[in-house]
Amino acid sequence: MFNHLLSLLIWLPIVGAIPVLLAGSGRPNTARWISLLVAVLTFVLSLYLLSQYNAADSTKQLAEDHLWIASLGVHYSLAVDGISIALILLTTFVGILVIVGAWEVIQNKPHQYMAAMLVLEGLMIGVFCATDALLFYVFFEAMLIPMFILIGIWGGPRRVYATLKFFIYTFLGSIFMLVGLIYLYLKAGTFDLQTLAALPLDMKEQTWLFFAFLAAFAVKVPMVPVHTWLPDAHVEAPTGGSVVLAAVMLKIGGYGFLRFSLPIVPDASEAYAWVVIGLSLIAVVYIGYIALVQDDMKKLVAYSSVAHMGFVTLGIFIAFMLVRGAGNLDAAKLGMQGAMVQMISHGFVSGAMFSCIGVLYDRLHTRQIKDYGGVINVMPWFGFFYVLFAMANSGLPGTSGFVGEFQVVLASFQANPWIALFAAFTLIIGAAYTLYMVKRVLWGDITNPHVAEMKDINGRELFVLGAFAAAVLALGIWPQPLIHLMDSSVTQLVQQLGNHKI
Amino acid sequence: MPNINDILIMLPELYLVVAACLLLLLDAFMKPEQRGVLHWLSVAVLLVGIYLVVAGQPPQPVVAFGGMFVRDGVAEILKVFALLCTALVFIYARPYLIDRKLFIGEFYTLTIFAVIGIMLLVSAGSLVTVYLGLELLTLSSYALVALNRDSPLSSEAAIKYFVLGALASGMLLYGMSMVYGATATLDLASLHTAAAHTGMPNLLLFGLIFMIVGIGFKLGAAPFHMWIPDVYQGSPTAVTIFIGSAPKLAAFGMAYRLLESGLGDLSQHWQQMLAVLAVLSLAIGNLVAIVQTNLKRLLAYSTISHMGYLLLGLVNAGPEGYASALFYAISYALMGTAAFGVILALARAGFECEEIDDLKGLNQRSPWMAFLMMLVMFSLAGVPPLFGFFAKLLVLQAAIHAGMLWLAIVGAVFAIIGLYYYLRVVKVMYFDQPNEGAELKMQQDPSVRVVLSLNALSLLVLGFAWGPLLGWCRSVFPG
Numbered sequence: 001m002f003n004h005l006l007s008l009l010i011w012l013p014i015v016g017a018i019p020v021l022l023a024g025s026g027r028p029n030t031a032r033w034i035s036l037l038v039a040v041l042t043f044v045l046s047l048y049l050l051s052q053y054n055a056a057d058s059t060k061q062l063a064e065d066h067l068w069i070a071s072l073g074v075h076y077s078l079a080v081d082g083i084s085i086a087l088i089l090l091t092t093f094v095g096i097l098v099i100v101g102a103w104e105v106i107q108n109k110p111h112q113y114m115a116a117m118l119v120l121e122g123l124m125i126g127v128f129c130a131t132d133a134l135l136f137y138v139f140f141e142a143m144l145i146p147m148f149i150l151i152g153i154w155g156g157p158r159r160v161y162a163t164l165k166f167f168i169y170t171f172l173g174s175i176f177m178l179v180g181l182i183y184l185y186l187k188a189g190t191f192d193l194q195t196l197a198a199l200p201l202d203m204k205e206q207t208w209l210f211f212a213f214l215a216a217f218a219v220k221v222p223m224v225p226v227h228t229w230l231p232d233a234h235v236e237a238p239t240g241g242s243v244v245l246a247a248v249m250l251k252i253g254g255y256g257f258l259r260f261s262l263p264i265v266p267d268a269s270e271a272y273a274w275v276v277i278g279l280s281l282i283a284v285v286y287i288g289y290i291a292l293v294q295d296d297m298k299k300l301v302a303y304s305s306v307a308h309m310g311f312v313t314l315g316i317f318i319a320f321m322l323v324r325g326a327g328n329l330d331a332a333k334l335g336m337q338g339a340m341v342q343m344i345s346h347g348f349v350s351g352a353m354f355s356c357i358g359v360l361y362d363r364l365h366t367r368q369i370k371d372y373g374g375v376i377n378v379m380p381w382f383g384f385f386y387v388l389f390a391m392a393n394s395g396l397p398g399t400s401g402f403v404g405e406f407q408v409v410l411a412s413f414q415a416n417p418w419i420a421l422f423a424a425f426t427l428i429i430g431a432a433y434t435l436y437m438v439k440r441v442l443w444g445d446i447t448n449p450h451v452a453e454m455k456d457i458n459g460r461e462l463f464v465l466g467a468f469a470a471a472v473l474a475l476g477i478w479p480q481p482l483i484h485l486m487d488s489s490v491t492q493l494v495q496q497l498g499n500h501k502i
Numbered sequence: 503m504p505n506i507n508d509i510l511i512m513l514p515e516l517y518l519v520v521a522a523c524l525l526l527l528l529d530a531f532m533k534p535e536q537r538g539v540l541h542w543l544s545v546a547v548l549l550v551g552i553y554l555v556v557a558g559q560p561p562q563p564v565v566a567f568g569g570m571f572v573r574d575g576v577a578e579i580l581k582v583f584a585l586l587c588t589a590l591v592f593i594y595a596r597p598y599l600i601d602r603k604l605f606i607g608e609f610y611t612l613t614i615f616a617v618i619g620i621m622l623l624v625s626a627g628s629l630v631t632v633y634l635g636l637e638l639l640t641l642s643s644y645a646l647v648a649l650n651r652d653s654p655l656s657s658e659a660a661i662k663y664f665v666l667g668a669l670a671s672g673m674l675l676y677g678m679s680m681v682y683g684a685t686a687t688l689d690l691a692s693l694h695t696a697a698a699h700t701g702m703p704n705l706l707l708f709g710l711i712f713m714i715v716g717i718g719f720k721l722g723a724a725p726f727h728m729w730i731p732d733v734y735q736g737s738p739t740a741v742t743i744f745i746g747s748a749p750k751l752a753a754f755g756m757a758y759r760l761l762e763s764g765l766g767d768l769s770q771h772w773q774q775m776l777a778v779l780a781v782l783s784l785a786i787g788n789l790v791a792i793v794q795t796n797l798k799r800l801l802a803y804s805t806i807s808h809m810g811y812l813l814l815g816l817v818n819a820g821p822e823g824y825a826s827a828l829f830y831a832i833s834y835a836l837m838g839t840a841a842f843g844v845i846l847a848l849a850r851a852g853f854e855c856e857e858i859d860d861l862k863g864l865n866q867r868s869p870w871m872a873f874l875m876m877l878v879m880f881s882l883a884g885v886p887p888l889f890g891f892f893a894k895l896l897v898l899q900a901a902i903h904a905g906m907l908w909l910a911i912v913g914a915v916f917a918i919i920g921l922y923y924y925l926r927v928v929k930v931m932y933f934d935q936p937n938e939g940a941e942l943k944m945q946q947d948p949s950v951r952v953v954l955s956l957n958a959l960s961l962l963v964l965g966f967a968w969g970p971l972l973g974w975c976r977s978v979f980p981g
Contacts, residue, residue, distance in 0.1 A: 069969040071976050112869070134895075138886040145880060148925070152933040153865075160933050164925055171885075171921055175914045182899045183907070 005049055006064055006078040006129045013042050014122035017115035024111060031111035032103060038118055039096045046092040053085055058488035060131060073190055078129040082486040083340055087128045087251055090347045094247045095121040098240035101355055101464045105362055106154060113154055117240060120146040124248050128255065133181050133191040144170055154238035162236035169229040173219030180212035197263035200501055206268035213261045220253030223313060224282045227306045234302035239358025242298065246305050247351035251343045254312040258493065267501050270324050276317040281422045283310030288429035297367045300437055301353045304393060307426060308346045314423060315339025315408040321415040323497045331414040333494045338407025340486050345400035345475055352389040352468035359461050363454045369437060374446035379456045383442050385465040390438045392472045394431035400475035511566040511573050514554040515621050521547045522614040529607025537605055541596050544610040548589040555581045565627055569689045572627040575978025579828065580624040580755045584748040587835045588617050590957060591747065594843040595740035597947045601851040604650060604738060613744055616642035620748055624755030629678045629688045632759060639752060640667050643745060647737045659736025666729045670719035677712025680705055690764040698767045710768055713760055714775050720753040721809045724782040734802035739849060742798060743842035746805060747835045754831040757816060758824060769819040776817050777909055783810030784916040791923045797858050800923060801841055804882060807920055808834050811897050814913050818900035821979035826896035829975045833893035837881050840957045844875045847950055858927060863936025872931045874958035881961040883924035884917050889964040
């Protein structure tokens with residue numbers, strides 16, 4: 001069994017979805033409890049995975065390898081490094097919280113909702129484990145199906161538009177990656193990522209492949225200008241869908257850059273790093289301003305996600321300028337590390353923000369900021385959490401939001417102070433749009449009579465928000481364990497950046 | 503003179519001819535209420551046919567009747583899946599036919615004769631056998647389309663199919679006569695060598711073009727696709743499901759026999775022509791499907807686009823490409839039977855379940871059926887981990903390998919466009935509220951339920967275990 005730990009992690013939630021479905025709409029509580037059990041088991045299993053992992057060793061560990069398609073030489077191969085484990089832990093952690101978060105909220109076919117969530121969780125873990133490009137692609141695309149259903153059935157009024165846009169947008173990006181992967185396969189005779197990383201490619205090939213990968217991952221992250229699906233998807237998605245989307249799914253875009261763009265097409269990535277850095281800065285500054293003027297809370301947080309993910313792409317690609325331009329490996333590592341910490345942190349913070357909005361939405365069935373005001377008077381506990389997460393979202397030191405952004409800004413300063421200047425704008429803009437929202441929602445007098453009737457959070461909601469709060473604070477005060485977990489993998493990635501392929 | 507060996511090589515076909523005649527006789531002497539026996543006998547006949555095909559398969563390709571008939575690995579795979587799909591068709595069609603008072607013996611005999619045509623066609627060793635098999639298939643199909651003779655829509659479809667089909671047959675025959683003129687042989691194997699040394703290359707090319715028209719018509723590839731939507735929509739669904747599945751395998755077999763076995767030397771010419779057909783089919787199929795409101799018409803245009811993908815595999819003109827095209831044809835046949843199977847299972851007396859809107863809110867009425875249809879739609883769209891994705895992957899790979907990266911990119915772009923209308927079907931089933939008063943119920947017949955579930959779930963299972971099938975497809979094309 002222990003040679004198959006990763007497979008078990010992937011398939012446990014997926015197979016676990018079957019009894020949940022079978023429990024049927026007749027016994028919604030059975031379905032809820034089974035799915036919670038499966039989610040908790042998966043989380044425990046991922047903790048066990050953490051204990052089995054040797055962080056000092058930079059190679060991929062706990063590898064599994066089975067020949068999948070003999071005549072093509074495609075393997076079902078899985079392995080993890082520190083980065084994957086961090087993201088898997090994030091996934092399983094969020095996996096429990098979305099199940100608990102949906103407990104009473106989802107009344108329409110709860111068994112199908114829970115099953116879709118579990119399948120989604122398994123597929124996302126699969127993305128983080130796959131070391132075969134085709135297997136990665138299969139998980140990467142299969143993920144869209146449960147998400148499509150989640151938004152489409154349990155979403156808001158414009159859910160059909162939003163979910164179609166989400167699906168088609170993402171599919172559009174990734175199909176070009178598929179063509180690129182087939183091209184690589186025909187050249188290398190394998191889909192194995194490690195072999196592809198060592199495959200010599202000339203600049204023209206690298207450029208085409210770089211843009212094919214960029215199309216896939218930029219949509220997923222999402223980067224400007226292909227971010228427009230995200231606000232729509234977030235606004236219409238049910239709370240749990242938004243949480244998973246923001247907390248984990250967006251990270252898959254950043255993760256893809258690490259696994260595909262950097263090792264396979266390093267020279268083109270260097271040559272076009274300015275494109276990604278430029279788009280990242282636009283995301284940070286311009287999207288920040290867009291967030292400022294939003295009337296819908298979810299839309300505001302969605303835009304803030306785009307801005308925060310800008311730091312991830314910035315951190316990854318600034319490392320190129322540092323390694324190749326100045327040979328500054330330490331700074332490059334700092335930037336890369338910052339990007340990784342930012343991914344995890346944003347997972348917690350955005351998940352928490354969307355959970356908070358979900359709490360408000362369940363009570364008043366509106367997400368318009370203007371419908372609220374003075375919420376703190378009736379929901380003091382909720383107010384506490386809301387302010388905490390808002391602070392984390394604007395990057396207050398002591399919360400997780402600070403660590404990653406600070407590292408990325410430090411690293412970019414060593415590459416080019418101008419880049420750092422624009423990146424640092426986020427501290428102002430981020431604080432502006434988040435606190436402005438808090439001001440309008442929490443403080444002031446109660447103007448809407450319905451707000452006066454709102455009840456403070458119950459035990460279930462307290463659990464979800466408390467768990468997020470613990471994670472946000474733990475990561476903010478003591479990020480060392482996370483950094484240590486990913487350290488050897490990040491070091492190795494940064495060293496790889498120096499390898500020329502031409 | 504044919505000897506006993508020839509007979510043995512052709513045993514599955516001969517067995518089916520005898521069985522079909524016996525079924526016809528049996529039907530004549532049977533009381534109408536005993537037709538259930540006939541139904542199960544027909545299914546059994548097909549399954550025994552599969553056994554005969556597989557059990558008698560010689561290790562090396564053999565020919566019979568002086569090269570007229572070839573029994574090789576390609577023919578074996580195509581026959582197995584053609585028989586299998588037809589058996590599925592019989593099972594799905596029974597309740598539908600009973601409800602519409604079309605449960606008559608002719609449906610079974612005609613379909614079995616059409617299958618015999620398919621088997622001859624894919625085993626053809628000479629231009630004559632190609633034509634013979636094709637005509638047997640299409641003539642039986644014309645009659646099947648007109649099965650519901652009181653329906654004007656059905657009759658119109660049959661006439662349209664007949665006129666266009668006759669035209670295409672004429673084109674094909676004309677092309678064959680040209681090729682014969684240039685090479686002085688009808689035998690495909692000697693044609694292959696003669697084509698390389700012909701003194702009249704222009705005449706040969708001229709013949710090739712006409713033959714491509716015939717093949718394009720059979721495949722339903724644009725611009726020879728006109729008959730597909732009308733025939734799909736006009737035929738009783740029980741016939742549409744047949745026309746949409748097994749004959750696609752036959753069309754692949756015909757293309758392979760004529761183009762590779764016969765005119766393989768001209769591949770640099772026909773590759774270009776097929777590439778054009780592929781792009782047109784992808785474009786017309788996918789774009790026109792978007793605006794369809796009738797489910798059968800939507801699937802018709804989807805077929806056209808899928809034939810475009812199949813052509814991407816053929817364009818490769820190498821063993822790997824043929825294997826991918828064969829794989830695609832099999833995957834399409836399985837998906838097609840499952841898709842129409844769902845439509846058949848939802849139809850009942852007085853209700854056809856033909857419009858996309860008829861599926862509204864299916865998830866609330868019959869979640870299992872909606873789930874099966876969702877699997878089929880995502881498989882048709884080519885979303886992993888479903889079977890259809892891997893079929894697309896292989897044909898794209900074949901096209902890139904043939905140096906036609908642009909063609910693969912065109913295929914990829916149209917996959918995105920095609921995604922939209924498949925998603926729309928899922929959307930209607932899952933996100934919309936059911937129509938007032940409409941009762942969507944799954945067919946209660948247990949055989950339909952079980953087999954249809956297996957058929958649709960196989961798309962998921964084969965998405966994980968497609969290796970052996972691909973291995974089989976690759977093993978039959980000598981490298």
